[in-house]
Amino acid sequence: MTAHYDALETREQAAREAELFSRLPGVLQSAMAAPAYAERLGGVDPASVTSRAALARLPVLRKSELPALHKASQPFGGFVAAAPGAFARLFTSPGPIFEPEGRQADPWRGARALFAAGFREGDVVLNTFSYHLTPGGFIFDASARALGCAVIPAGPGNTEAQFELIEAYRPVGYSGTPDFLKILLDAAAASGRDVSSIKRALVSGAAFPPSLQAEIKARGIDAYQAFGTADLGLIAFETEARESMVVNEDLILEIVKPGTGDPVAEGDVGEIVVTSLDPHHPWIRLALGDLTAALPGPSKCGRTNMRIKGWMGRADQTTKVKGMFVRPEQIAEIGRRHPGLGRLRLVVTRERETDAMTLRAEAAAPSEALREELTVSLRAVTKLGGAVELVSPGLLPNDGKVIADER
Numbered sequence: 001m002t003a004h005y006d007a008l009e010t011r012e013q014a015a016r017e018a019e020l021f022s023r024l025p026g027v028l029q030s031a032m033a034a035p036a037y038a039e040r041l042g043g044v045d046p047a048s049v050t051s052r053a054a055l056a057r058l059p060v061l062r063k064s065e066l067p068a069l070h071k072a073s074q075p076f077g078g079f080v081a082a083a084p085g086a087f088a089r090l091f092t093s094p095g096p097i098f099e100p101e102g103r104q105a106d107p108w109r110g111a112r113a114l115f116a117a118g119f120r121e122g123d124v125v126l127n128t129f130s131y132h133l134t135p136g137g138f139i140f141d142a143s144a145r146a147l148g149c150a151v152i153p154a155g156p157g158n159t160e161a162q163f164e165l166i167e168a169y170r171p172v173g174y175s176g177t178p179d180f181l182k183i184l185l186d187a188a189a190a191s192g193r194d195v196s197s198i199k200r201a202l203v204s205g206a207a208f209p210p211s212l213q214a215e216i217k218a219r220g221i222d223a224y225q226a227f228g229t230a231d232l233g234l235i236a237f238e239t240e241a242r243e244s245m246v247v248n249e250d251l252i253l254e255i256v257k258p259g260t261g262d263p264v265a266e267g268d269v270g271e272i273v274v275t276s277l278d279p280h281h282p283w284i285r286l287a288l289g290d291l292t293a294a295l296p297g298p299s300k301c302g303r304t305n306m307r308i309k310g311w312m313g314r315a316d317q318t319t320k321v322k323g324m325f326v327r328p329e330q331i332a333e334i335g336r337r338h339p340g341l342g343r344l345r346l347v348v349t350r351e352r353e354t355d356a357m358t359l360r361a362e363a364a365a366p367s368e369a370l371r372e373e374l375t376v377s378l379r380a381v382t383k384l385g386g387a388v389e390l391v392s393p394g395l396l397p398n399d400g401k402v403i404a405d406e407r
Contacts, residue, residue: 036078108233110143121148259328
């Protein structure tokens with residue numbers, strides 16, 4: 001496969017950035033028509049937010065905050081100006097978080113991901129994501145239909161009925177979790193059912209380790225991964241280059257230090273923050289709680305957008321020590337109080353049946369005075385005592401962890 005969905009995918013990155021940030025002020029203006037954004041962005045001049053540096057000065061909205069916000073101001077937490085009737089479908093996901101589906105074509109931006117995985121107009125696709133209340137099934141359904149595919153809205157489970165549909169309609173594509181694809185293939189082999197028409201797959205929603213990738217490939221299915229959420233739809237996707245995921249168009253993706261809104265150094269692991277440019281339902285710096293890192297340069301497939309390594313763990317590393325929560329934001333505050341430090345990591349262990357914590361800090365000029373200052377800051381910020389260990393710059397791993405619970 002060498003073709004691309006459209007010319008947007010191969011334009012110069014500078015042209016993409018210019019186009020996205022030329023649209024951002026109008027999107028911010030639309031967002032601030034909703035009461036929650038008007039409050040959070042009070043004092044912001046949308047016309048001034050035309051660069052990544054300006055965007056990084058806006059507050060992040062943590063996805064972990066949304067359930068409480070949605071409960072306090074239903075149905076959308078005050079982040080959507082339009083009434084529910086302005087949308088095509090209305091969903092919920094655990095929390096609860098309430099999500100509307102727009103009326104435009106491909107509202108979840110998934111057609112590109114399917115195209116990159118080899119799906120084409122006229123293909124029949126077996127979609128096994130759930131259609132019940134949550135948006136997963138409709139995300140992939142709408143994306144496939146926007147591409148011109150016919151969709152079998154199977155949902156998960158009930159393999160016997162699915163075999164009948166597969167044998168009747170002979171789908172060439174599968175969308176769903178990798179786990180259920182294996183269940184389907186194993187059950188077909190055990191019962192002698194023919195599912196050989198399925199030749200490609202776009203999987204998401206669960207880990208797809210190399211061992212399972214090899215097994216699926218050995219069974220004649222070319223499977224690709226996509227990364228998305230119920231709020232934003234498809235955020236990034238794998239291509240034939242098989243060397244990371246390419247960020248979707250119409251999104252601005254940042255990688256920030258966990259517990260902050262500050263961009264990480266190039267190549268460092270951090271939390272994914274996304275700004276979407278849908279004026280009807282914009283997200284402004286939504287921090288997903290997922291870790292990743294950017295890779296340099298464009299993909300060998302020819303797509304020029306930012307590349308990320310995919311999902312690398314959770315950024316919300318909040319843990320409880322001696323009955324008190326310790327949060328990444330607190331470790332970030334210690335870093336702000338001591339700006340000459342490199343990476344910080346709070347290691348939580350058990351010693352003599354008691355919780356213990358050690359703050360490891362990269363310091364170019366370690367000293368006993370600095371160690372003592374950090375000890376004071378650690379207690380002042382977390383309200384808990386702990387040891388401090390100074391290490392050489394670059395010694396702490398680049399994995400995005402600021403709290404490591406090793407109990």
